[in-house]
Amino acid sequence: MKTSAGTNIDVKICGLRTAEAVQRALDLGATHVGFIFFGKSPRNIDPADAAELAELARGRAKVVAVTVNADNDDLDEIVALLRPDMLQLHGSESPERVLTVKAMYGLPIIKAFSVREAGDLARIDAYVGIADRFLFDAKPPAGSDLPGGNGVSFDWTLMHALDGGVDYMLSGGLNKDNVGEAIAMTRAAGIDVSSGVESAPGVKDITRMEEFFEAVRRATDRASAAGSTM
Numbered sequence: 001m002k003t004s005a006g007t008n009i010d011v012k013i014c015g016l017r018t019a020e021a022v023q024r025a026l027d028l029g030a031t032h033v034g035f036i037f038f039g040k041s042p043r044n045i046d047p048a049d050a051a052e053l054a055e056l057a058r059g060r061a062k063v064v065a066v067t068v069n070a071d072n073d074d075l076d077e078i079v080a081l082l083r084p085d086m087l088q089l090h091g092s093e094s095p096e097r098v099l100t101v102k103a104m105y106g107l108p109i110i111k112a113f114s115v116r117e118a119g120d121l122a123r124i125d126a127y128v129g130i131a132d133r134f135l136f137d138a139k140p141p142a143g144s145d146l147p148g149g150n151g152v153s154f155d156w157t158l159m160h161a162l163d164g165g166v167d168y169m170l171s172g173g174l175n176k177d178n179v180g181e182a183i184a185m186t187r188a189a190g191i192d193v194s195s196g197v198e199s200a201p202g203v204k205d206i207t208r209m210e211e212f213f214e215a216v217r218r219a220t221d222r223a224s225a226a227g228s229t230m
């Protein structure tokens, strides 16, 4: 998303399920639109339905298929129908599995990692040069069925320990009230939100999306006024 100050930050709106929400996300400046293929999620969508929605985004934003430890049959169906620009692997996929999936479809991979403490970041080492982008999300709360989309944040100061060259998106409990602080604190190249722009699980709220983008715009403008190279 290009801000009024001319800076760039990627904004991914995840878990879209209606044409209205996709259209509004695009109009507001989403750079990535995410579709969730995980049966336990309230945002789960049938690949054929997602494919229809993806046509609205084609050429305007990157279409991202979000999967969790998906097998080849499921991935084949999702990729064939959706024709995503990127795959987000949000489970416990090994580096070898990421390499295999990347080779199978020739698509860039966003590999998600759940973070609670500093040691969790070391897990990315094995994926450097394999995953195209990292995504840091909070660890799910105890008892949750979902590896993501839980609306919980983690300690963003942990990101300060990352090598400056690591290209990553930040997610986990972002909303209009905290996204500015998250951007200022981490200088993430992209942010990703799902439940923080919903009125109920799986139901995107247009006003909340507008407020979210406005908060991102304010934060990036502040960062650019302060001389950040964001």
Ligand SMILES: O=C(O)c1ccccc1N[C@@H]1O[C@H](COP(=O)(O)O)[C@@H](O)[C@H]1O
Pocket: 014, 015, 034, 036, 038, 041, 042, 043, 066, 067, 068, 090, 135, 137, 146, 147, 148, 149, 150, 151, 152, 171, 172, 173, 174, 192, 193, 194, 195, 196
């Ligand atoms: O959103 C989901 O339901 C979901 C399900 C399974 C894997 C990932 C999922 N979403 C991802 O979770 C994070 C953060 O979500 P939230 O903003 O805290 O609700 C985000 O990266 C989504 O892509």
